[in-house]
Amino acid sequence: MKTRLCLIGYGKMGKMIASLADSRDCEVVSSIDPNSPQSHAHITAETIGNADVCIDFSHPSVVLSNIHKVIALGKPLIVGTTGWSGHLEDIRHQVEKAGTGLVYGANFSIGMSVFTHIVTEAVKAFDHFDNYDIFGLEMHHNQKADSPSGTALELSKIIMENCSRKASTLFDTAYRRIEPHELHFASIRAGSIPGTHMVGFDSEADTIELVHRVRSRDGFAYGALQAAKWIVGRQGFYSFSQMISELLC
Ligand SMILES: NC(=O)c1ccc[n+]([C@@H]2O[C@H](COP(=O)([O-])OP(=O)(O)OC[C@H]3O[C@@H](n4cnc5c(N)ncnc54)[C@H](OP(=O)(O)O)[C@@H]3O)[C@@H](O)[C@H]2O)c1
Structure with a gap:
């Protein structure tokens, strides 16, 4: 069965992930971006819908609030947006407490x-x-x-x-x-x-x-899709490089 995705942030990266999802056995069931007419405006249980996992490529100014909302809804999350490195330990604690999964990274290649x-x-x-x-x-x-x-x-x-x-x-x-x-x-x-x-x-x-x-930005999207499939059914807080190390073992 395809992995169902909710894309948070439907800009360059969100659209690229959407265009490559099918090639990695994933499908986009929802997107959330207040500035995109074809997307929902806010993160709620209804707008995430039946997605197995969320992927955030939004903006540093909103990413922390997005992370809090998705954890509270108990969905696994991939975070490509940067700008929250000062909050890693707090978010790790919240992910562990909620028993959900999160993969983050500044470079998803x-x-x-x-x-x-x-x-x-x-x-x-x-x-x-x-x-x-x-x-x-x-x-x-x-x-x-x-x-x-x-x-x-x-x-x-x-x-x-x-x-x-x-x-x-x-x-x-x-x-x-x-x-x-x-x-x-x-x-x-x-x-x-x-x-x-x-x-x-x-x-x-x-x-x-x-x-x-580098040949194109596609590499970031493929990495995010791989992380999305990997985190479904897992618990814990992982950097992208930790995930790659586990795959190489
Ligand atoms: N980790 C990696 O490998 C990697 C790779 C590439 C990019 N990035 C990072 O990922 C982020 C997105 O990159 P991009 O190139 O896709 O940028 P982009 O084209 O600007 O797309 C971001 C989208 O998210 C929207 N957005 C703003 N507030 C939001 C909210 N509250 N909820 C949901 N969406 C919201 C933005 O709207 P507005 O334009 O109106 O603000 C925009 O449409 C950046 O921080 C970038 O540095 C990371």
Whole structure:
């Protein structure tokens, strides 16, 4: 039987999830978005209807109130909307108390999650061989608001935690010789470059480059659909990367 979805927020992501739902054996039975004529305006038991699970890609200003409402109605929830990280522990407590399930994440790309896992294992492996140095590079289009990217910050953190030879990250140009304990992670912004993250390992003998390159935003929607199917029938509070780790076990 198809997994029945209620989409909270029917903007770019909501519409993309709706268009890909069928390909992942899901169907949209309801959508809630006060600014979309074809959607309901408010979250209630009636507007969620017979959905098995809700997916929120709405707006940081309303996401916390949406989460509270869905938990109170006892429905599992996938939250792609960001901006509530200061409330994680409170929401975890509420989800556990209500005996429902929730998966959240700032990046629902399955490819990026598996890439992160691969980078972690590669860093651990090369930590045994001190003739290999590590570096990072991220490239994005010239409209990107932040630099370095949030993913570059996350990757550098993973490298720091798993490589005993690196103690700090240099995201800027050094204008001097780099110290051995420094990880150089560079950012480039130009044109329409699709989001690209690379982690490299370099020795006198060879170079290994791990690269993740975004092709479209579909990856976020596929990840949200996978999480929706995964959380139905489960209890607990999970990050998207925890879910991916469980699937990889
Ligand atoms: N985790 C991930 O992988 C991931 C990926 C992509 C995007 N995101 C995040 O997801 C969110 C949505 O992204 P998007 O690109 O789909 O944005 P979007 O196109 O602006 O869509 C959001 C929709 O939600 C509506 N909305 C506002 N208040 C609402 C409420 N109370 N209840 C339900 N819907 C409401 C918005 O209306 P108005 O436009 O009138 O406000 C809009 O139609 C953003 O926070 C974005 O950063 C996360």
